[in-house]
Amino acid sequence: MRIPRRALAASLIPLLPRAARAQRRTVRLVVPAAPGGAIDVIGRIYAPRLGDALEQNWVVENRSGANNTLGAAEVARAAPDGTTLLVNADIHLMARRVMRAVPYDPVADFTPVARLATAPMVLVGNPRTTPEGGVPALVAAMRARPEAFPFANSALGAMGHLATESFKQKAGVDSLVVSYRGTAPAITDVLSGNAALMVAPLGSALPHIEAGRLRAFAVMGPRRSDRAPAIPTIGEGGMPGLDFTLWYAVWGPRGLPAAEADRLNAAIQALARDPDIRARIAEGGAEPVAEDRAAFARFIEAEAERNARIAQVAGIQPE
Template sequence: MRTLHRREAAAALLALPALALGRPAAAQNSRPVRVVVPAAPGGAIDVIGRIYATRLSEKTGSPWVTENRSGANNTVGAAEVARSAPDGKTLLINADIQLMAKRVMRAVPYDPITDFTPVARLATAPLVLVGNPAGTPNGDLGALVAAMKAAPDKFAFANSALGSMGHLSTESFKRRAGLDTLVVSYRGTAPALTDVLAGQTALMVAPLGSALPHLRADRLRAFAVFSPNRSAQAPEIPTTAEAGMPDLQFTLWYGLWGPKGMPAEVVNALNAAVREVGAEPAIRARLTEQGADPVDEDAAGFARFIGTEAERNGRVAQEAGIEPE
């Protein structure tokens, strides 16, 4: 593991203490922070990542440049960050899929947990089962399951990526409902949802924020949210528990990582900055528009959450028969 010398760490922190001290001008001459989003533009990871990156750039006075590096189930962009110097100038914004890389792919050039430094969990968001109105029944979740059992070939699922929370919840739903239905994986939420809207695939378990504009325009039909409670953004959509599947609960989350070996002072400064941004009413409102809620959690708490989540997701993947491809 590479350890930064004090001089290097001080340079890396140039932009960050300015935030806490209210002196963004001190950061003006620092080099930009490169934020890698390993998913396609327009999806939930991209939108939520840019909300944070834009505001952090404004607050620190140092440019935060967001780059989309999609492909291979979000591993292309993640691999770039894993290879970067741990100086706080190259960061990864990804979702829960970050933990699943080796469970869905045989050749991954990094360890999704040990080769990264957890910095902050940004936000959480509900998942919703949606369908194209022309290709799904106008009824509740029970009516959908009955139609799928009667004609399984008519009801393929779109999936944002192998190993995503949407993928895990889709496979769990299929198993609990006794369905054998095709799941088609895409390179991100946006292209997957586009095909559902076009009727190329009938169904998707999607981030609520991504689906909301289409639900309100009647371009999509909602069947259930995979949360313990109904969402304040769409209270008319019942939960899976209300539909008779109480153990079918999955929540999306989004996080910020750096390469392994980042100095604690850099991690803590970044974490504090993220939490300050997440507490701002304007940012909370923008996240609400995406069906998401900010998370107020220190870096150690995020690391503990990752450990628990990785164990849970591995168990779900095993139960669903998800194997590396």
């Protein structure tokens, strides 16, 4: 039976969008952490919308392990053609300062594309083992008995680790810092009383603060958080200059063409202003960032220099 040409054309119309999608270029967004964490969640919020905006198929792949270095190493080895990208957090810059034999340079072997979001951190304690009275009362108690106030830390070299070491230095105390494999187990030990203190992501700590299971001492930044306006800043507690904010970003391999990186950056900036993206990022306690590649590169340079100073003063060594 011969099908009329007009009928044949009409029957193919529903197939065109699917066929067009099949012809799109696939982009792998490598998450060097386990599913469900902040890096993974933020990456998965942006990925499908970036795919639509750039007319590509974006696929999120988790390659966790070795303090986020396994996935990052895979991207460092990839061809700089825009089909393999990395989404990671601030810990990316600390790779060689906390681990031996990392097979890449966190700065030189990557092309910075864009920051995606930032999130405040908060100094919290177990209410059964830490004093009332805010930061001044805590510092006084720690100076009297530093061994009674061990810190839990989500990962060696993470932003919380840097904030903790800087807080200790400014307070003039030498409390123990114990590193865990992630934020959740670290907070769990503070809740149980095995650790007294932690500098934690506000989004992870806030439900426990609101339930009275954690005592909030200060936001580790220059301004209070809109999500928890009652928590004072660390500067208000008498310790200005301790500005430690989590951040999440996208990198490509070294050699990614500037035109491709600029195109990606422009798409990310546009989405950072999208009400739906902003609302979904805010649900996790973060805030989208819209900045060009030059601003991101300057930010990385400043962060790397600060991290190096903190690591040296704190005696952080590769393990």
